[in-house]
Amino acid sequence: MNLSVVILNYNVRYFLEQCIKSVERATKNIEAEIIVIDNNSQDDSCAMVKKLFPQVTLIENKENVGFSKANNQAVAVAKGRYICILNPDTAVGENTFLDCLHFAEVKEDLGAIGVYLLDGTGNFLPESKRNLPTPQVSFLKLLGFGRHYYARKIGETSKGKVDVLVGAFMFLKKSVYDEVLGFDEDYFMYGEDIDLSYKITQAGYQNYYLGTTSVLHYKGESTQKDALYLERFYGAMSIFYRKHFSSSGVLNSLVNIGVSVAKKVKGKKRSVPSETSVVLENTVVLTENFSLLKKLSESMERPLKASSKAIFQDSIIRNTLFIFDAEYMPYAQIFQVMKQLKNRNNQFRICPPKSNFILGSDQSDEKGSVTVF
Structure with a gap:
C-alpha cells in the first residue's frame, strides 16, 4: 500500500465527514487507506463513520489521550509506505496527495512535506512553514514579535526547505516516522509538530514546504482558544x-x-469577543443541483440565487456569501476561488458531496459554522 491517511477526531462530526470525503476523492487513483482515530468524542462522529464510511479503519479511544499518543496508535497499524497526518477540520485538493507523492519520490533526503494551508476566509496560514523556534525566536514570539518565527524566505506558492511544519498536514515516509519514534507523548496537545519536525532534521532528513498544492484548514474548529x-x-x-x-x-x-x-x-x-462588521448583500450558490438550491432556500433566512462558474469572470465581487456545491466544483477549484475573493467582505461555505449541511469559518481563530438542512 502506498499511503495511509491518519485523521485524529474529537467532536467535529461534520468537519470530519467533509474531510473524509475530500480524502476519498484525492486518493481515487492511489492505493491508500484512511484511518480515523477518535479521542472519545461525545457527538455522533463514530456512528457517522461507521454508517457512511464502513471501509474506513476506525479506532475508538475510551478517553481523550491527546494528539501525540492517538496519532502514534493509528500509525502503528498503518500499512502505507507513506503516511499523512491530517486534521479533521481540513479538506484536501484532488491532486494534493499525488503532488506530494511525486515530490517525495525525487527527494532522497525527504523528511516531511507540508503544503499551502488556507483558512476559511481564503487567507494563507503562515504556520504552514516555520523556522526553528530557538530560545531567542521563541521568546520574541511569546511576546508577540513573530517576524523570525515564520519561514518568510520561501514564497507562499513556492517550494523549498523548511525547519518546522504544522501538524494539521504532515506527509512523510512511515519508516522515517518510526525511526524518530513518532510524536513525543510528553506533549498532550500543541508543540508535537515542532518537536517531530526537529527530530526529523536531527536524524539527517530534510523537511520541505510544497506551496504548489493547497489544503483548507478551518483551524479554529478543532480547538477553542480558552x-x-x-x-x-x-x-x-x-x-x-x-x-x-x-x-x-x-x-x-x-x-x-x-x-x-x-x-x-x-x-x-x-476576554474581548471578536466582532465582524461584514454586511452581506448577496448569497450565491455555485451549483447545478436545483434540489440542493431549494433545500438551502428553505433552511436559510435570506434570498439565494444560483450561479455558474462564469460569475468569477467578474473581477470585483464584494459583500457576498458564496456557497460551493462540492459536487459541482472540485475542492481545488473552490480553494482557488476563495483565494481570489478573499479580503473583500466575502464569506464562504461548502456543501460536501452528497451531504445535507454546509460549513465554513469566517475567522481562523474562531469555532466554525455548520448549517444542517
Whole structure:
C-alpha cells in the first residue's frame, strides 16, 4: 500500500465527514487507506463513520489521550509506505496527495512535506512553514514579535526547505516516522509538530514546504482558544525548549517568564469577543443541483440565487456569501476561488458531496459554522 491517511477526531462530526470525503476523492487513483482515530468524542462522529464510511479503519479511544499518543496508535497499524497526518477540520485538493507523492519520490533526503494551508476566509496560514523556534525566536514570539518565527524566505506558492511544519498536514515516509519514534507523548496537545519536525532534521532528513498544492484548514474548529488552550500551548513551548535547548539557566528563566507574560496577555485579549462588521448583500450558490438550491432556500433566512462558474469572470465581487456545491466544483477549484475573493467582505461555505449541511469559518481563530438542512 502506498499511503495511509491518519485523521485524529474529537467532536467535529461534520468537519470530519467533509474531510473524509475530500480524502476519498484525492486518493481515487492511489492505493491508500484512511484511518480515523477518535479521542472519545461525545457527538455522533463514530456512528457517522461507521454508517457512511464502513471501509474506513476506525479506532475508538475510551478517553481523550491527546494528539501525540492517538496519532502514534493509528500509525502503528498503518500499512502505507507513506503516511499523512491530517486534521479533521481540513479538506484536501484532488491532486494534493499525488503532488506530494511525486515530490517525495525525487527527494532522497525527504523528511516531511507540508503544503499551502488556507483558512476559511481564503487567507494563507503562515504556520504552514516555520523556522526553528530557538530560545531567542521563541521568546520574541511569546511576546508577540513573530517576524523570525515564520519561514518568510520561501514564497507562499513556492517550494523549498523548511525547519518546522504544522501538524494539521504532515506527509512523510512511515519508516522515517518510526525511526524518530513518532510524536513525543510528553506533549498532550500543541508543540508535537515542532518537536517531530526537529527530530526529523536531527536524524539527517530534510523537511520541505510544497506551496504548489493547497489544503483548507478551518483551524479554529478543532480547538477553542480558552484558558486550557493557552495553558497547553505555552506549556508545550516550554517542554520543547527544555528538551532541546536547555543549555542555560538564565535562558530557561527568560523563556519561562515569556510564557507567563504571554499567557496573561493572550488571556486578556481573548476576554474581548471578536466582532465582524461584514454586511452581506448577496448569497450565491455555485451549483447545478436545483434540489440542493431549494433545500438551502428553505433552511436559510435570506434570498439565494444560483450561479455558474462564469460569475468569477467578474473581477470585483464584494459583500457576498458564496456557497460551493462540492459536487459541482472540485475542492481545488473552490480553494482557488476563495483565494481570489478573499479580503473583500466575502464569506464562504461548502456543501460536501452528497451531504445535507454546509460549513465554513469566517475567522481562523474562531469555532466554525455548520448549517444542517
